[in-house]
Amino acid sequence: MKALVWHGKEDIRCDRVSDPEIQDSRDAIIKVTSCAICGSDLHLFHNFIPAMMPGDIMGHEAMGEVVEVGSAAKGKLKKGDRVVVPFTIFCGECDQCRRGNYSVCERSNRNKDLADKAFGHATAGLFGYTHLTGGYPGGQAEYLRVPFADATHIKVPDGIPDEKLLFLSDIFPTGWQAAAQCDIEPTDTVAIWGCGPVGQMAIRSAILLGAKQVVAIDCVPERLGMAEAGGAITINFMDESVIERLNELTGGKGPDKCIDCVGMESHVTMSLPDTIYDRGKQMLMMENDRPHVLREMIYVCRGAGVISIPGVYSGLVDKIPFGMAMNKGITFRTGQTHVKRWTDDLLRRIEEGQIDPSFVITHTVRLEDGPDMYKLFRDKQDDCIKVVLKP
Amino acid sequence: MFPLSNLVRAKGDPKILRSGPSSLTMADKLTRGLGWFSIGLGLTELLAPRKITRALGMRGMEPLVRAYGAREIAAGVMTLSTEKHLGLASRVAGDGLDIATLAVGLVRPGNRRRDNVALAIAMVVGVTVLDIAAARATKVAHGRNGAGDRRKFADRTGFPQGVEAARRIGTTARTAGSA
Ligand SMILES: NC(=O)c1ccc[n+]([C@@H]2O[C@H](COP(=O)([O-])OP(=O)(O)OC[C@H]3O[C@@H](n4cnc5c(N)ncnc54)[C@H](O)[C@@H]3O)[C@@H](O)[C@H]2O)c1
Ligand SMILES: [Zn+2]
Ligand SMILES: [Zn+2]
Numbered sequence: 160m161k162a163l164v165w166h167g168k169e170d171i172r173c174d175r176v177s178d179p180e181i182q183d184s185r186d187a188i189i190k191v192t193s194c195a196i197c198g199s200d201l202h203l204f205h206n207f208i209p210a211m212m213p214g215d216i217m218g219h220e221a222m223g224e225v226v227e228v229g230s231a232a233k234g235k236l237k238k239g240d241r242v243v244v245p246f247t248i249f250c251g252e253c254d255q256c257r258r259g260n261y262s263v264c265e266r267s268n269r270n271k272d273l274a275d276k277a278f279g280h281a282t283a284g285l286f287g288y289t290h291l292t293g294g295y296p297g298g299q300a301e302y303l304r305v306p307f308a309d310a311t312h313i314k315v316p317d318g319i320p321d322e323k324l325l326f327l328s329d330i331f332p333t334g335w336q337a338a339a340q341c342d343i344e345p346t347d348t349v350a351i352w353g354c355g356p357v358g359q360m361a362i363r364s365a366i367l368l369g370a371k372q373v374v375a376i377d378c379v380p381e382r383l384g385m386a387e388a389g390g391a392i393t394i395n396f397m398d399e400s401v402i403e404r405l406n407e408l409t410g411g412k413g414p415d416k417c418i419d420c421v422g423m424e425s426h427v428t429m430s431l432p433d434t435i436y437d438r439g440k441q442m443l444m445m446e447n448d449r450p451h452v453l454r455e456m457i458y459v460c461r462g463a464g465v466i467s468i469p470g471v472y473s474g475l476v477d478k479i480p481f482g483m484a485m486n487k488g489i490t491f492r493t494g495q496t497h498v499k500r501w502t503d504d505l506l507r508r509i510e511e512g513q514i515d516p517s518f519v520i521t522h523t524v525r526l527e528d529g530p531d532m533y534k535l536f537r538d539k540q541d542d543c544i545k546v547v548l549k550p
Numbered sequence: 551m552f553p554l555s556n557l558v559r560a561k562g563d564p565k566i567l568r569s570g571p572s573s574l575t576m577a578d579k580l581t582r583g584l585g586w587f588s589i590g591l592g593l594t595e596l597l598a599p600r601k602i603t604r605a606l607g608m609r610g611m612e613p614l615v616r617a618y619g620a621r622e623i624a625a626g627v628m629t630l631s632t633e634k635h636l637g638l639a640s641r642v643a644g645d646g647l648d649i650a651t652l653a654v655g656l657v658r659p660g661n662r663r664r665d666n667v668a669l670a671i672a673m674v675v676g677v678t679v680l681d682i683a684a685a686r687a688t689k690v691a692h693g694r695n696g697a698g699d700r701r702k703f704a705d706r707t708g709f710p711q712g713v714e715a716a717r718r719i720g721t722t723a724r725t726a727g728s729a
Contacts, residue, residue: 164566169632171573176564205632214559214566269560296563304562345721363708369720380698388706390713424632442631513719518708530573538692542702 161550162300163529165215168206171530176216179296179304184231187308189244193321194221194298196529196546197329198355198422199471201537203288207423207447208473210273210290219246219286220328221298222321232309242312243327244298244305245498248284251310262495267307268293282495299529301550313502316510322517322547323509326360330545331516332501334360334420337469338368339501340492341416348372348409350459351391352452353420354382356545357469359519361418362389367513370416374408376401378426381542385519397428402459413461422470423448433478440477447474457484468493519545526550577687581634584684587677588626588641595619606670607663608655618648635692638685645678 164174179188197220202208222243228236236242249256249264256264267284268274274281274291284306287297295306305311315324338361341349349370351361354377365373366389375386378397387393394404405414427433427449437449456466457480466489484491508514521544524532532546559565574582595602596619599612625644629637652674655667709716 160564161570162564164569166569166572169574169578173570174566175568175570176566179564180562182560182562212558216564300564359708363716366709366713366716367720367723369717369723380700381702384700385703385706388704388713389708390717438633442627442633512710513716514708515710516708518706521703527570530571533573534575534692539694539698540692542698544703 160301161526162216162296163218163526163548165203165211165217166213169204171204171217171533173527173529176300179302181227181229182304183306184229185307185309186229187225187232187236187305187312188227189221189223189242189298189303189305190226191221191223191298191301191303191550193223193325194218194300194526194548194550195325195328195330196220196299196532196536196548198357199288200533202423202471202473204533204537205424207441208289208471210277210294212290212294215287215290215294216296216300217287218297218299219288220325220330221286221303222315222325222328223303226302229308235309236312240312241315241317243315243324243502244286244303245311245313245327245332245502246286246329247495247498248286248293248295248306248311249499250307256310259497259500261497261499267311269306270294285495299526299548301526310499313499313506315506319509320517322520322523323515324506325547326356326516326519327498327502327505327509329496329498330356330360330519331505332498333357333469333496334362335364335501335505336494336496337361337418337420337467338364338370340467341365341418341465343368343370343416345369346371347415348374349416349418350374350376350405350414350456351386351418351420352376352425352456353422353470354379354386354393355420356519358382358418358420359385359389359544360516361420361469362386362391363514365416365418366390367508372408374405374414379539382539382544385544389518401455405459409461413459413464415461415464417456417460417464417466419452419456419466419468419470421452423450423472425449425451427451437477448472448476450476450479453479457487457489460487460489462487463489465490465492467491469496471495520547522546524548575687575691577684577691578634580680580684581629581638581688584641584677584681585626585629585634585637588622588629588637592619592622592624592626595622605663606652606655606667607661608658608667611651614651618644618651621647635685635688638681638688641681642678642685645674645681648674649678 225240248267249261250266253265264283284293375391383393599615
């Protein structure tokens with residue numbers, strides 16, 4: 160089959176690879192009908208996430224049709240079922256899964272020993288990601304083996320196009336969880352850094368969860384335009400001071416809730432000192448992440464506020480004003496998304512027409528064109544915001 | 551040629567049979583070559599400055615050569631990072647500095663190694679051409695064309711019933727206490 164394969168930094172190729180096989184009785188094989196490139200894939204593209212290996216198949220946002228089912232998954236899935244695949248692989252039975260904490264499932268990470276050492280306690284297996292999360296081949300391919308498939312799937316009805324459903328795999332629940340973890344009150348101003356696909360979903364989620372005011376921050380005009388379309392007030396951090404504007408919009412109090420939809424590769428205007436510091440350290444591999452957004456959030460967030468962080472960080476961050484955070488009584492909420500925790504509710508909202516997540520798609524191309532799309536998406540060329548691939 | 555990692559893949563996981571074209575552009579490959587060249591040259595300048603000054607008849611300038619070595623390494627690291635445009639820009643600036651310094655060697659009275667200096671200048675000029683070409687190609691391959699249109703997606707609300715309806719869903723759910 161064809162698949163997008165990681166060969167090293169900035170080196171993705173559409174390779175011919177052997178077809179996946181059932182390895183365990185709980186597995187299923189999906190024929191992928193649509194998949195997408197995520198901002199997390201860009202961190203892998205840049206080789207900022209440790210423990211990738213040449214030959215790894217990319218992709219963790221996929222959906223399709225079940226073509227083969229292992230014996231133990233048969234009660235829950237059958238050939239021909241239409242499913243969206245959550246990017247967090249989960250067993251559905253362990254202590255964490257029973258609490259709905261699927262992204263820290265205790266069983267689905269097949270490199271648990273390695274991950275225990277790296278993280279203290281292993282996190283769940285993820286598709287198309289580092290070997291620290293199991294090194295499972297991803298869904299930017301014609302076929303995908305889904306481990307623990309009897310639990311790890313979202314059944315979706317026929318009659319709704321892929322485009323409306325695909326993002327149940329990741330970015331829609333990710334934006335939703337980011338907002339839900341803020342415990343939004345009707346009087347709240349929610350500030351959202353980053354208007355990429357995750358930021359766009361977080362904006363819509365904060366509106367649907369009843370925020371009084373949603374403010375979105377980025378520097379890419381067409382992304383800011385899309386944020387505004389979704390009901391946000393926008394700040395272009397190249398043109399104005401984020402901190403001044405946020406204080407102005409909140410009567411000097413600061414946003415009650417802050418969401419980081421940027422993660423470890425934040426851009427900073429050249430006039431701020433931390434850009435040179437972080438970039439230099441990251442280049443020399445003395446720091447994994449560029450945490451500018453984290454610093455800005457801690458500074459501007461209102462006392463007793465919540466900082467919710469769906470943006471991905473990989474390792475050590477430096478110069479975080481933790482004293483400020485502690486004294487202000489800030490609550491941090493983080494995590495890879497517990498996809499399945501939210502998707503029943505979100506599927507219902509899509510079916511009822513409350514939201515249509517396909518608004519974010521700007522490019523739909525063949526899987527073979529994937530390698531070029533990584534560049535297009537990374538470089539934000541041709542007003543690219545979200546790429547869908549059709550194997 | 552298959553990656554070694556095919557050997558360690560779990561049985562049943564897909565293995566590469568035939569590799570396709572890479573997302574790396576010619577510009578990326580040239581840039582990567584220049585980055586490694588920068589580091590190699592920098593290390594030589596840093597560790598063996600006397601060899602260089604002797605060949606160029608510019609003895610006594612070892613500390614400067616060492617400093618240039620450090621500069622080359624910094625530029626090399628930057629050129630190999632995701633901030634390659636900055637790395638290439640600093641390489642071009644460094645090339646200018648190199649040429650100016652070599653020119654001093656050319657006019658230095660009594661320098662019997664002028665032919666070597668001329669050769670070095672020719673080489674640096676050659677590399678400068680490559681650096682400029684790589685910087686241009688990088689800009690074309692990875693730059694954004696134009697500033698971006700703020701209104702391009704003005705109709706993409708994501709809410710089939712409109713933003714106001716979505717806000718109402720939020721506030722009613724809130725007052726019903728069921729969100
Ligand atoms: N927690 C999860 O489960 C999960 C799931 C999906 C994605 N993610 C992460 O979410 C993040 C965003 O993903 P995406 O797909 O939207 O990626 P993206 O790269 O398209 O979006 C990031 C956006 O942030 C903007 N940005 C950069 N620096 C900024 C700054 N200083 N202030 C404000 N905005 C800034 C960029 O211009 C860009 O538009 C990534 O880190 C990704 O890894 C997490
Ligand atoms: Zn993702
Ligand atoms: Zn589990």
